[in-house]
Amino acid sequence: MEIKRKLYQACQAYIDLRIATIDKAIVAARDASTDDTKSSAGDKYETTREMMQQEIDRNTVQLNEALKLKQALALIKPDTLSEIVQPGSLVITNNGSFYLSISAGSLNIEGVSYFAVSQASPIGSKLMRLKKGASFQFNDKNYLINEVY
Incomplete structure (x- = not known):
């Protein structure tokens, strides 16, 4: 059924967009962490690095969840038909x-x-x-x- 293939592809696109967005956030946090230079204001540099590391950690957890979704979706066969509701129905x-x-x-x-x-x-x-x-x-x-x- 063509509509199931289109739904499957839309789910793939949803996951791919999520992964790309998270990857960009991780890169931005890493860049912000390394771009900040030590100032005379004391430990501003270390505080910024710690905040960016926490952001990287949060995004890494989200990335792992998105990768799990991708694995779960890969188990679905969009061309399979069944009278009983199952994954992919x-x-x-x-x-x-x-x-x-x-x-x-x-x-x-x-x-x-x-x-x-x-x-x-x-x-x-x-x-x-x-x-x-x-x-x-x-x-x-x-x-x-x-x-x-």
């Missing part, structure tokens, strides 16, 4: 369409909004292992699964 409900992959939020493909959710997310865990025609309740809303691709 596109689920059409009466209250929205969900792509079980990674938590990437709302993705707009050909003018239609789809929600990319992980199987570990609250709604993703509700969807897992259900079939067309199944219903469930989430956040005081009733959901009916119209299609599983």
